[in-house]
Amino acid sequence: MGYWWLWWGLTATVVELTVVGGAGEGLIPLSRIAFGSCANQSASQEQEAIWNAIISFNPQLFIWMGDNIYGDIKRPFRVFGKERTIGPWKNVARFVPSSPQEMSSRYLQAKSNPGYSRLRRHPNLTIIGTWDDHDYGLNDAGKELSFPTKTTNQKLLLDFLDEPRNSPRRHQQGVYASYTFGPQGRQVKVILLDTRYHRDPLSSDGTILGDSQWTWLEKELNSTPSAITIIGSSIQVISNISATTGPLFYMESWGRFPKERERLFKVIADSKRDGVIFISGDVHFGEITRFDCAATGYPLYDITSSGLTQAVENTVPSVLHLLIRFVAWLTPTTMRVIDRNCRYKSCTFGQPNFGAIEIDWATTPVTVRSEIRDRSGQPVASVNISLSDLKWGKNMNINSSNTLKKSANISRHCSLEVSLPWIVRYRLAILFYSTLAVLVLVFIGLCCVAKLAYRKCLNKCKHD
Ligand SMILES: *[C@@H]1O[C@H](CO)[C@@H](O)[C@H](O)[C@H]1NC(C)=O
Numbered sequence: 147m148g149y150w151w152l153w154w155g156l157t158a159t160v161v162e163l164t165v166v167g168g169a170g171e172g173l174i175p176l177s178r179i180a181f182g183s184c185a186n187q188s189a190s191q192e193q194e195a196i197w198n199a200i201i202s203f204n205p206q207l208f209i210w211m212g213d214n215i216y217g218d219i220k221r222p223f224r225v226f227g228k229e230r231t232i233g234p235w236k237n238v239a240r241f242v243p244s245s246p247q248e249m250s251s252r253y254l255q256a257k258s259n260p261g262y263s264r265l266r267r268h269p270n271l272t273i274i275g276t277w278d279d280h281d282y283g284l285n286d287a288g289k290e291l292s293f294p295t296k297t298t299n300q301k302l303l304l305d306f307l308d309e310p311r312n313s314p315r316r317h318q319q320g321v322y323a324s325y326t327f328g329p330q331g332r333q334v335k336v337i338l339l340d341t342r343y344h345r346d347p348l349s350s351d352g353t354i355l356g357d358s359q360w361t362w363l364e365k366e367l368n369s370t371p372s373a374i375t376i377i378g379s380s381i382q383v384i385s386n387i388s389a390t391t392g393p394l395f396y397m398e399s400w401g402r403f404p405k406e407r408e409r410l411f412k413v414i415a416d417s418k419r420d421g422v423i424f425i426s427g428d429v430h431f432g433e434i435t436r437f438d439c440a441a442t443g444y445p446l447y448d449i450t451s452s453g454l455t456q457a458v459e460n461t462v463p464s465v466l467h468l469l470i471r472f473v474a475w476l477t478p479t480t481m482r483v484i485d486r487n488c489r490y491k492s493c494t495f496g497q498p499n500f501g502a503i504e505i506d507w508a509t510t511p512v513t514v515r516s517e518i519r520d521r522s523g524q525p526v527a528s529v530n531i532s533l534s535d536l537k538w539g540k541n542m543n544i545n546s547s548n549t550l551k552k553s554a555n556i557s558r559h560c561s562l563e564v565s566l567p568w569i570v571r572y573r574l575a576i577l578f579y580s581t582l583a584v585l586v587l588v589f590i591g592l593c594c595v596a597k598l599a600y601r602k603c604l605n606k607c608k609h610d
């Protein structure tokens with residue numbers, strides 16, 4: 147029977163990939179999935195520990211969640227001078243796309259990373275993935291990224307992932323794909339979205355997926371049921387941290403496109419699919435969030451792991467780590483799963499991490515242990531999800547015409563971040579601007595004192 151093998155069923159423009167074992171009998175259920183995002187191909191030394199931790203987890207599937215390489219060129223942070231990249235007076239863009247040759251050499255560097263090479267040789271492991279902005283081609287970019295940059299980069303990503311030559315994924319606009327693993331009754335469907343190729347500008351409240359991908363997604367969700375359906379989105383689906391970091395700064399997420407997010411929840415609910423769980427990356431920290439009041443009538447979890455190297459505490463000097471943890475604690479989200487299992491009080495993790503999902507098919511009900519793990523393989527945030535809780539309409543009343551009605555139960559992770567009291571929602575901004583004001587006042591005060599002292603000294607000198 148040997149290795150698991152890939153079959154791909156081709157339907158018009160739709161990608162449907164099915165992984166089954168050998169001759170059909172003795173199929174191995176998928177029990178261990180690892181995933182990660184935001185890996186700097188040049189930080190080879192940095193990657194050692196995290197790949198070792200992933201290999202020790204012994205995954206059967208590894209999912210690249212985007213920013214698999216940093217492909218675009220980042221100009222230095224300059225407020226003054228000839229090339230200004232920051233502030234309203236900036237005259238050049240901070241990020242620019244790199245040439246196809248440069249992209250290609252960065253992918254080569256990523257693929258030959260010693261740790262990642264070891265993972266690729268791991269027995270019976272399948273590697274799949276999607277992209278985010280920096281491997282799509284440009285920081286925070288959407289559909290406006292020009293041709294042929296997007297088509298060239300699509301080919302380069304698929305080469306990196308060893309996508310077969312005749313895969314339909316090489317002939318569509320965008321890198322979305324779906325896979326089914328495991329035997330009947332214990333199937334895990336993995337749907338990977340492309341949140342870049344068709345995305346309208348930020349703050350347009352337009353589309354993230356685009357028409358063709360929406361049609362495909364609806365078809366995928368309405369196809370044969372699976373015990374678990376993992377939807378991979380490079381950007382966060384549940385958390386809307388921008389609601390508490392704005393107006394200081396904003397992050398990309400489905401929350402920034404409220405209409406599109408509502409549509410996503412509705413499409414899942416309308417499909418009556420049980421067991422849907424999201425995974426995501428992008429934000430440079432790990433966290434687990436859940437939304438209890440989606441139209442599905444069961445909680446929607448989002449397991450966010452970011453980054454494999456580019457984690458927020460890794461990109462600043464260590465004296466600032468405490469400040470970062472303080473800021474994390476100051477930006478509340480109504481969706482974050484907070485419990486005693488987290489390493490830090492904020493239940494976010496700003497050091498390098500990966501996502502680890504373990505499915506225990508032997509328990510009744512089946513449990514899905516979902517964790518964010520650090521470089522030593524230790525969990526830093528975790529949640530055990532019982533599949534029996536992810537049943538369509540579970541938290542709602544189903545009336546005789548089979549439609550869902552909200553039950554009287556008010557759940558914990560229901561109210562949106564935007565409905566937090568303003569003093570809580572804007573406390574980071576308030577603290578930032580008051581600190582700034584105090585500093586300015588202190589500076590003015592010091593100037594006055596200096597001036598007074600200077601005058602006094604001048605008078606004294608005249609007298610002498
Ligand atoms: C890989 O899969 C095959 C067949 O499913 C199995 O016999 C073999 O033990 C697996 N190897 C490892 C190292 O798990």
Ligand SMILES: *[C@@H]1O[C@H](CO)[C@@H](O)[C@H](O)[C@H]1NC(C)=O
Nearest residue numbers: 186187188189190216220456
């Ligand atoms: C990646 O790592 C290299 C070497 O440490 C560093 O020079 C570069 O700035 C990093 N890239 C990003 C996007 O942080």
Ligand SMILES: *[C@@H]1O[C@H](CO)[C@@H](O)[C@H](O)[C@H]1NC(C)=O
Nearest residue numbers: 386388389401402404562564
């Ligand atoms: C997320 O936050 C942004 C910024 O405050 C806001 O415009 C948007 O409506 C929020 N989305 C949701 C779903 O609450």
Ligand SMILES: *[C@@H]1O[C@H](CO)[C@@H](O)[C@H](O)[C@H]1NC(C)=O
Nearest residue numbers: 485487513515527528529530
């Ligand atoms: C999940 O279950 C495992 C045992 O299967 C337990 O060790 C762990 O503490 C649980 N985690 C949470 C968050 O309850």
Ligand SMILES: *[C@@H]1O[C@H](CO)[C@@H](O)[C@H](O)[C@H]1NC(C)=O
Nearest residue numbers: 540541542543553554555556
């Ligand atoms: C409401 O909550 C209670 C207590 O948590 C639970 O026992 C009950 O099943 C819930 N009802 C519905 C309809 O979900």
Ligand SMILES: *[C@@H]1O[C@H](CO)[C@@H](O)[C@H](O)[C@H]1NC(C)=O
Nearest residue numbers: 544545546547548549550551
């Ligand atoms: C079931 O609930 C839906 C939505 O609230 C409502 O439109 C419909 O009339 C209800 N049907 C019955 C038979 O109560």
